[in-house]
Amino acid sequence: MIGREHHTHACSHELGANACPPKMSVLSCHEVTKGFRKHSVLEGVHLSLEAGEIVGLLGLNGAGKTTLMRVITGLSTPDSGEVRLFGEALPMRPRQLDRLGAALDAPAFHRWSTGRAMLRTLLDTAGLPDGGRIARTLERVGLTGAADRRLGTYSQGMRQRLAIASALLKQPDLLILDEPTNGLDPEGLRMVRRIVAEEAARGAAVLVSSHQLDEIQRICHRVIMLAQGRVVAAGTLDALGYDPESGPAAFEDWFFGLVGNGARP
């Protein structure tokens, strides 16, 4: 299983097997390599996502998760390899971008702007009409009451919610969330779970990275494990030899068993 993902697709117990949407390749990466100067960050990464599935991206700090997400979203250009979104190879075209939603890194928006104005700016940037979607999205992430407050007064959790809102704004067919639970309270964690499940049920593919192993365990159909820029394991938890009944501590042991201590040579 090392270096290649396992394509068995099983839906989580939360969604139930009957909720599985029809399969359709939304994203595929082939031999993606990326480095910064002499430092290699991604080495020959393969992966694919199908419509309606939720895939967790796991790895220690510096494993290459964020870089991989930046490559997929077209923000970074791979040194070699191919990324295909919705059947078309990158570089990204507007028709591909309109189907992609992403929240990457720490959200950093203009401090003097309000939450509503910030989302409006993002929609304007894409030249997309509002049509009530800003209000709906703000409601989904629980920011309706704070929508007209300046972002400088937002807490870390509220900024994180706004980042998730920015990812949902286009009703994407591929949703990419980089550590979406950072800074969120328990209610926020539940919100993220709910949103991810709703988006997958709607037919969107979701790629989510997190260090909250129990979250990944609860919401993802499959996991992809990165270590030192390589995919070291991919597939369903079941196929990778993890027993869902064995509890969070066992999941942690299982995780470290696969990725090692993450130290670079």
Place this chain on the structure above:
Amino acid sequence: MAGTRRRPARGEWTAWAGELRALWTAPVWGAAAAVVLLALALAVRLWMSGASYGVLDPSVSALTSLPSALRAAAWQFATLLGLVLTGVVVATGLGQTLEGGTWSALRLFENRVGVLWARKAGAALALSLAGQIVTGVLLWLATSALARLWPVRPRAVAPGFAGGAAPTPPPLPVDPLPVESATWGQAAGAIAAALLVQLLFVSLAALAAALLRSVIGTLALGIGPLLVTAPLVLLPAAPFLPHRWIADLLNLPPEAQYQLYLWNQAPPDPAPLTGGLALAAAAAVAATAAWAGLRSERSLRPVD
């Protein structure tokens, strides 16, 4: 299926309107208002100083005609005041976006950096055009009111004062004002030239923003190089400097220096076309460099 769902079409006008709306910030409007007020104050001061002698500099007396006032506004926006205003606009827009890391969020909604950059430059130029018109109209209204309150005659000059002809002693009183008005064609030409100059200013500031990714850095490197090299205009290197090209293209009258424009004293060149072409080339190079800088992955990382 998600992939076949009908999606709302992109509207370029929505994007442009959004870009203009994004200019609605306190620093931009504060700086724009300051530029307009300073331009007015300079003209009024010159009027009042002339009024005490009973004669006026023709460059100021001409402002009682709207085209002349618009031309004077274009001069201001193409020189120091316009340079500073552009610096503030780009620093608070693009500079802040890059400093805070919002640039990557925008790129997730529009990945064509050339389009994003063109919109931002277009919005800055639209603000400049609006500023020139507002300043021109206010100059015209202010000087028309002054002409009624302190009716003075303009000092007569030989035709073509813009070429630097020496003023002659005032002959008999000349009425009514003005003697040296611009035509509408000259006003439109000055505004178009000012927009070309502004494109150079915007491109330089955007390049600075892409390189330093900070608000203050954008101001410093966007405005600084033109100010720093200003003294060189007094050396034989002048024909190779943008300051000189700007003075040539706008045909800046030496008499109105530090009154209707704040710029160097480069002697005018009889061939403004050369200056215009050189400026256009410089603006194109700076705009391309800015585009390359904004496109780089480095621009996606906020600085400390």
Place this chain on the structure above:
Amino acid sequence: MNRLVRAETRRLLRHPLGLTLAALFVLGSLYCAWVSQSMASYNITQVQANLDFLPESCDSPRNTPEQKAGCLAEVPLQAVGLERIQDRFTAEGVRAAQAQHPVGSLLWTVRLLTSVPGLVLLVMVAAFSVAGEWSRGSIVPILLYESRLGRLLAAKALAVWAWSLVLLCVSAAATAAFGLLYGRGAYPLPSPGALGTVLADTALGVLAGAAVLAGAAAVAVALGALLRQPMRTFLAGMLLLVLVVRTSAAPGLGAWLPGGALADLVGFGAVDGVWDHFWISTDPSTAPVLLRVLPTLALIGLLWLGLDRFNRTRDRA
């Protein structure tokens, strides 16, 4: 405190923005020196040529004997006029020649650094270094290590001051190198004076300039800490600078206001270059300049006191 100042100074000296601003100033100062030497040398040569030509100026074959006699009668008067111009040009030449002197270049540079261009740089550095801490959010971890905001701001002001002094030395060295290697040969100018005089003038000027830079750093840092946003700090600083320059010539009062006192303290008074065109104290005063500086010092003190009071009642981060 020492450690704070050292760390902050090191950061400013190495930061791309600090380096960019410094490079801009060094180049601008150098270009001003170049232009002022060129202009002063040209003016002196021209006026001397006119003086030399004056006795022959009546020898035109088209002049009738009467016209020639009238012309010759006017020569002494014209010579007096030209000599006056020559004196003025020579004085400007002496001033410009300081930029060709290894020590005098410090005096030449300090006058530019304490004028509009240098003060704009100080506001920019303070906007980045002080207001930027709040806008970037980096003030939080800093305050967790040094909770006394006043002490932190004082350290920042000292660091900005130290940065400006380093800039003064580097810029003066560049100007002196240009003047010695190229300027002296290309643009001959009168001597700036005996070495002792130049040393004494420079020492006084640099001392006064350093004091002005310290005051300016204190004001710029206080503005940054009050406004906490770089762009606002910059715009407020520019507004304050315009006020300082414009009020320097206010009749009866200008010499006691910051602009007039500063101009007299550092010794503005002649056009040194394109950058320094418009800041000359024109409000004469017989009172000693050290006395006239007191209101400015009081204003800076009040600003810091007000800042301290204000910071007690609002969130620190």
